[in-house]
Structure formats: structure tokens, C-alpha cells
Amino acid sequence: MAAMSYLSVIERYHEFEPLVHELLESILTGIGDPQLFHEGQMDLKAVADVAGSYPFVELIYLLDSDGRQVSQNIALVNRKIKLIPQGRNADRSQRPYFLNLEDEAGGYVTRPYLSHATGGLCISASRAIYRQDAQLGILVVDVNLTRLIEFMMGDSARRRVTPLFKGVYATIVLGLFVLVALLLTTALTDIYQLLTTAREHQDPLQPFGIIIFITLALAIFDLGKTILEEEVLMHKDIFRHSSTRRTITRFVATILIAISIEALLTMFKASLGEKQYVEPAIWMMLAVVGLLVGLGAYVYLGAKAEWLLIKTAAYKSSRGSPGSQV
Structure with missing residues (x-):
């Protein structure tokens, strides 16, 4: 009963890939409000429910239209919000969740990759936030893939x-x-x-x-x-x-x-x-x-x-x- 191996996690991800994308898109839709970009500060109330309902979400942050991070990292640890000042003003314009977002009408979900922060398998989901016809920026959510699979299978x-x-x-x-x-x-x-x-x-x-x-x-x-x-x-x-x-x-x-x-x-x-x-x-x-x-x-x-x-x-x-x- 050791932790799921990377092979098992990726195999399950491919098995449930459409459902995983649908779940992440629903999370982005739920918290993707223009108020997130109010004066360049993340609205913590908008992500409070995410911390309690989705234990697999690890990180939330905002990018501007040029791919530069305009907010500090919001880490969700043990269903509690933790602010991490590192990351602000970082250039993420070469990341897949920014480059490929233009091709997606609603949002974009990356392929599984190894997270630099945790060392585990991770996927990122992004969605452009608009006010009327003007793009305010991009909302990005990093997800622990192992915990996501366990959550979807009722194994947590x-x-x-x-x-x-x-x-x-x-x-x-x-x-x-x-x-x-x-x-x-x-x-x-x-x-x-x-x-x-x-x-x-x-x-x-x-x-x-x-x-x-x-x-x-x-x-x-x-x-x-x-x-x-x-x-x-x-x-x-x-x-x-x-x-x-x-x-x-x-x-x-x-x-x-x-x-x-x-x-x-x-x-x-x-x-x-x-x-x-x-x-x-x-x-x-x-x-x-x-x-x-x-x-x-x-x-x-x-x-x-x-x-x-x-x-x-x-x-x-x-x-x-x-x-x-x-």
C-alpha cells in the first residue's frame, strides 16, 4: 500500500483524462472572476472555497497578458491558504499553459510534468479572464496529479x-x-x-x-x-x-x-x-x-x-x- 507510482498515476490520468480536464475547467470557471485582478492583488475570498473543497490544488497565481506573474503565489497546504511572496514578476511567457492558451476557447490543461516545487507529478490549468472585451490576465492553477486521481476515485x-x-x-x-x-x-x-x-x-x-x-x-x-x-x-x-x-x-x-x-x-x-x-x-x-x-x-x-x-x-x-x- 505504498504511494502510487508515477506509472500508475499517468495510467490513471490517461484513463480519466476527459473527466480531469472537465473538473479543472469547472474550478477555473468557478474562481475566474475579474475581481481577482483588483489592483493587482489576489482576492483571497475567491479561493477560500477551493482550499476546503479541492485538496489536490497546490498553487494559484495570476499572469498578465504578456505572461508575467502579477500576484504572489497562493499555496493551498492542508486545506489552508498560505501566501508565498516568491514568484511575483516572474516571466512565465514560455510555459505551455501560457503559450497554448490562445488556441483554447475556454482554458488549457497541460500534460503531466514533474513540479520543481514539490518534485511530484503535476498538471497546470489556465484560463483567460475578461472584463467585457478586454483581457485582464490569466488565472493559473497547479494541481498535484496523484492527489487529484485519488480524489476522483474516492480514495483520499x-x-x-x-x-x-x-x-x-x-x-x-x-x-x-x-x-x-x-x-x-x-x-x-x-x-x-x-x-x-x-x-x-x-x-x-x-x-x-x-x-x-x-x-x-x-x-x-x-x-x-x-x-x-x-x-x-x-x-x-x-x-x-x-x-x-x-x-x-x-x-x-x-x-x-x-x-x-x-x-x-x-x-x-x-x-x-x-x-x-x-x-x-x-x-x-x-x-x-x-x-x-x-x-x-x-x-x-x-x-x-x-x-x-x-x-x-x-x-x-x-x-x-x-x-x-x-
Whole structure:
């Protein structure tokens, strides 16, 4: 449950690009009032609602018709307005949100880029402000793209409690690793006893017990590693079926490996004369086959279902896009 990677953010942006542009244009329309340019000072009342309603907005500032910034930067931090004097009189005439605005009737939204201020992915939206037929200037809004995607997907609240989830998962993984250490300690102790005990006093089945301890340690370690990677270190997109399918596949694969090794060891015991282990070994082998078949069916059907969802979404998008209607 780490933060969204840049690849995930850009992928989601392209998926929701028309909606993102529509949302930003509505924000510009809502606050794009000529009073913003009253005596060259930003009207803070006009952007107060933006700070409370849109947590993804990072910066708001004004440009004149030549692309020079005529206001100080208004940063929206934790839904509160913070004035930053830097930026006034800066020449932004070469920025895309100024150069390309002439080609847009309503406003212009840039492609995603890395912000110099925050280092994260950002997009900027601009709109020319008019009074009657005279252009007063240009309103520019900088947006944190990651937070915007989370806001549109209704994922902001979950992200706020993500550190708590990470802490719980990390504690569980720590407990599993402690158990692995205990199993390995037991196995090493048994190996030492096996090497120091006279051959005539050794139990022929003792090596199999050691292998069982090591196998359990391997399975538990692999399970803890999977939880650590999936829930703490990596970003997990709960809105995609492939993410959940990946976690379940890795979990079941860990169980399959452990059961397969145990079934093989049980079969070896039976071959050494312990006939009572024949039936349990056969049932464990059948359980492995059943899990393997079930996992294969789950992965295939899950991938097919996701492919159908993607095709359906693409079809709906093409039907609703301009120019697709005959």
C-alpha cells in the first residue's frame, strides 16, 4: 500500500483524462472572476472555497497578458491558504499553459510534468479572464496529479489511514519472521545433535523432521515476504482486479510449495517402511493437484474478466467521444 507510482498515476490520468480536464475547467470557471485582478492583488475570498473543497490544488497565481506573474503565489497546504511572496514578476511567457492558451476557447490543461516545487507529478490549468472585451490576465492553477486521481476515485480517506495499515502489516510480518528464526534454530539444533550422536543411536526418520522444520520456515518466510512486498513496500491498486489476483496467486503458490514438499517427504517416509504414511501422502498430492487446477482456473478467469472490463470501458469511451456519433 505504498504511494502510487508515477506509472500508475499517468495510467490513471490517461484513463480519466476527459473527466480531469472537465473538473479543472469547472474550478477555473468557478474562481475566474475579474475581481481577482483588483489592483493587482489576489482576492483571497475567491479561493477560500477551493482550499476546503479541492485538496489536490497546490498553487494559484495570476499572469498578465504578456505572461508575467502579477500576484504572489497562493499555496493551498492542508486545506489552508498560505501566501508565498516568491514568484511575483516572474516571466512565465514560455510555459505551455501560457503559450497554448490562445488556441483554447475556454482554458488549457497541460500534460503531466514533474513540479520543481514539490518534485511530484503535476498538471497546470489556465484560463483567460475578461472584463467585457478586454483581457485582464490569466488565472493559473497547479494541481498535484496523484492527489487529484485519488480524489476522483474516492480514495483520499483510505490514503490517510494507510500508515496505520502499514504498521499493522509490518507487525504481523515481524511476528512471522520471529517464528521463522525459532524454526531455523530448532532445525540447526537437531542437525547438531544428529551430527554428534553415534550412528547406532540415531533415528532414521530424524532427518525428515529437520526438513519439515526448514520447509515450514521457508513457507512462513515466503508468506511474510509476500505480505511485506504487497501491503507495505509496493503500491497496491485495490481498484484493479489484477492487483488482488497477483496477491492471491502469490499466497496460494506459497501454500502449494509447502504442501508439495510435505507430500514428497511423507512419500519418502512411506518408502522407508512407514506404510501408514502412504494414504496421507496420496491425499496431500491430490490436494496439491486440486489447488494447482483451482489456481489456474482462477488466474485464467480473472484475467479474462479484466480483459472484458477493459474492452467494455474502451467501447463506452469510444461511443461517448466526440466524432464517434454518426
